[in-house]
Amino acid sequence: xxxxxxxxxxxxxxxxxxxxxxxxxxxxxxxxxxxxxxxxxxxxxxxxxxxxxxxxxxxxxxxxxxxxxxxxxxxxxxxxxxxxxxxxxxxxxxxxxxxxxxxxxxxxxxxxxxxxxxxxxxxxxxxxxxxxxxxxxxxxxxxxxxxxxxxxxxxxxxxxxxxxxxxxxxxxxxxxxxxxxxxxxxxxxxxxxxxxxxxxxxxxxxxxxxxxxxxxxxxxxxxxxxxxxxxxxxxxxxxxxxxxxxxxxxxxxxxxxxxxxxxxxxxxxxxxxxxxxxxxxxxxxxxxxxxxxxxxxxxxxxxxxxx
Amino acid sequence: xxxxxxxxxxxxxxxxxxxxxxxxxxxxxxxxxxxxxxxxxxxxxxxxxxxxxxxxxxxxxxxxxxxxxxxxxxxxxxxxxxxxxxxxxxxxxxxxxxxxxxxxxxxxxxxxxxxxxxxxxxxxxxxxxxxxxxxxxxxxxxxxxxxxxxxxxxxxxxxxxxxxxxxxxxxxxxxxxxxxxxxxxxxxxxxxxxxxxxxxxxxxxxxxxxxxxxxxxxxxxxxxxxxxxxxxxxxxxxxxxxxxxxxxxxxxxxxxxxxxxxxxxxxxxxxxxxxxxxxxxxxxxxxxxxxxxxxxxxxxxxxxxxxxxxxxxxxxxxxxxxxxxxxxxxxxxxxxxxxxxxxxxxxxxxxxxxxxxxxxxxxxxx
Numbered sequence: 001x002x003x004x005x006x007x008x009x010x011x012x013x014x015x016x017x018x019x020x021x022x023x024x025x026x027x028x029x030x031x032x033x034x035x036x037x038x039x040x041x042x043x044x045x046x047x048x049x050x051x052x053x054x055x056x057x058x059x060x061x062x063x064x065x066x067x068x069x070x071x072x073x074x075x076x077x078x079x080x081x082x083x084x085x086x087x088x089x090x091x092x093x094x095x096x097x098x099x100x101x102x103x104x105x106x107x108x109x110x111x112x113x114x115x116x117x118x119x120x121x122x123x124x125x126x127x128x129x130x131x132x133x134x135x136x137x138x139x140x141x142x143x144x145x146x147x148x149x150x151x152x153x154x155x156x157x158x159x160x161x162x163x164x165x166x167x168x169x170x171x172x173x174x175x176x177x178x179x180x181x182x183x184x185x186x187x188x189x190x191x192x193x194x195x196x197x198x199x200x201x202x203x204x205x206x207x208x209x210x211x212x213x214x215x216x217x218x219x220x221x222x223x224x225x226x227x228x229x230x231x232x233x234x235x236x237x238x239x240x241x242x243x244x245x246x247x248x249x250x251x252x253x254x255x256x257x258x259x260x261x262x263x264x265x266x267x268x269x270x271x272x273x274x275x276x277x278x279x280x281x282x283x284x285x286x287x288x289x290x291x292x293x294x295x296x297x298x299x300x301x302x303x304x305x306x307x
Numbered sequence: 308x309x310x311x312x313x314x315x316x317x318x319x320x321x322x323x324x325x326x327x328x329x330x331x332x333x334x335x336x337x338x339x340x341x342x343x344x345x346x347x348x349x350x351x352x353x354x355x356x357x358x359x360x361x362x363x364x365x366x367x368x369x370x371x372x373x374x375x376x377x378x379x380x381x382x383x384x385x386x387x388x389x390x391x392x393x394x395x396x397x398x399x400x401x402x403x404x405x406x407x408x409x410x411x412x413x414x415x416x417x418x419x420x421x422x423x424x425x426x427x428x429x430x431x432x433x434x435x436x437x438x439x440x441x442x443x444x445x446x447x448x449x450x451x452x453x454x455x456x457x458x459x460x461x462x463x464x465x466x467x468x469x470x471x472x473x474x475x476x477x478x479x480x481x482x483x484x485x486x487x488x489x490x491x492x493x494x495x496x497x498x499x500x501x502x503x504x505x506x507x508x509x510x511x512x513x514x515x516x517x518x519x520x521x522x523x524x525x526x527x528x529x530x531x532x533x534x535x536x537x538x539x540x541x542x543x544x545x546x547x548x549x550x551x552x553x554x555x556x557x558x559x560x561x562x563x564x565x566x567x568x569x570x571x572x573x574x575x576x577x578x579x580x581x582x583x584x585x586x587x588x589x590x591x592x593x594x595x596x597x598x599x600x601x602x603x604x605x606x607x608x609x610x611x612x613x614x615x616x617x618x619x620x621x622x623x624x625x626x627x628x629x630x631x632x633x634x635x636x637x638x639x640x641x642x643x644x645x646x647x648x649x650x651x652x653x654x655x656x657x658x659x660x661x662x663x664x665x666x667x668x669x670x671x672x673x
Contacts, residue, residue, distance in 0.1 A: 025600065025602060025603035026602070102420075259601075261341060261599075261629040262340060262341060263339055263340035263532075264343075289601040289602070
């Protein structure tokens, strides 16, 4: 295949992405990743998993995720606790303000009551508001033992704001698994609440659900596919979920800035995942080395034009 | 049946006091990730040093001198663990600065840069430079050093830097300066992007200056102002550097960072390949970098990619260590100094003739 010169012109995002596919380096990867995701969405019966890590919600990526859910491009979300915390806080009024990270004094921010996430800040007050509201929600949930996705579903049903990932996921029966829920403010709030009532989270139930699902899919000859934004716990959780049933993901796309040379899983190549049987030779895999806030909106916008 | 994948177990590193750096790095050969790569780099460098009839190139980029790596590089030169150096202009300028003018200072990376500007403090990540003293050096180079250069002669950067080393030595420059030790050890230094630094623009300013000259016309004396014309000829650099690789029986390379120095040394193999119609790829290759291959740039590209160009031999010993050079270089240099307390090596001696280069190998105790 020849490289084709990129033509600058008035064009849609999808046209841009199609052109990118015939260039090189990571622009080409964006083109390839979009094609793989298109195939994944077209694959009827394929269970599609989205991995969320990094502060995507504060960075303004919520609507892209919500759009994917509404379009039925996603069946399961595996997320860090922080993204879900911010999603809830946002639905209760948390706002993120742009700042210049090079010019800001962090101790000054502390005094004024702002938390910084690289180049955005939010008021600590809105987080307090979220804590109050989420405690109210917890009180309405029956006592018992929940998997994290059951708990997120219970929470989602009680959120009024329709710009919330948690709410829209509950509406569309998309499961949100938060394997490290306790590693977030939402987790801390849940722990506080669980001191007075017999309500518990059991992470093993999430695994139970996912592993059973994989065995069922294997019997029904259906595929799984995943789009992983960043790495971290969600990446590992999504990849390991197929090990027990020995059913490699058919589609796997990762968008990351992490690198393989330091030996960590976040940066490990999808080729390395082949040696573990997490993907196999039939899998369509692609890793885009790019800030997710650049690549993800482009890919989602291009997909939106294709469907 | 013994599985061929499970022959060499990793060996956890044990901690005890007074362990030598060379002992530690030897143990690091049996661990994982970039720790092992660092140990392998030391191993490959040692092999290069022991190898007969080899020319060892070093490519130096990034602000290594302000970061305190200067004496490590000059140690490598003095003990001939390297034979030829390609550097960015900035490193040589900073070397020149530390040799005769001043020091760099421990600073911080999180500070108001506008405030630094007001105080004429130049920041290099977390190191501070004194801009007024830089300016003094610029003037000194323009007036004093450039006065020894001829007009209208196409110098290669190697010749200019040899003269600069000689000049610094004469003017009481630190003997552990890179330029001075290279001058004394007859290690050629190339700076293909000389003009992309204060060294270059100081020489340019000398060209802008008009020199007073008194000419005798019969009995009359006339004052003439003549513009200077110092010429640094880049093509001469390409010619000379490629001859080093061409005439060497074999070559090894060490890249600290990437940039122009890496490409410049890599391309010598391509040029001498054209000249000799044989693949002249490097036989040993070490790279310490934090750049990544995924962006498609040359600084981050792998040696495997270089093999497709014939820049590295197919059977070459090579390793890339992804690490900040300010971490890797001190460890590598100490391990090597411990390994080679006494060093006898066939050192290549470069004889530069008007249009030719001869390399003789001389046994030396270093």
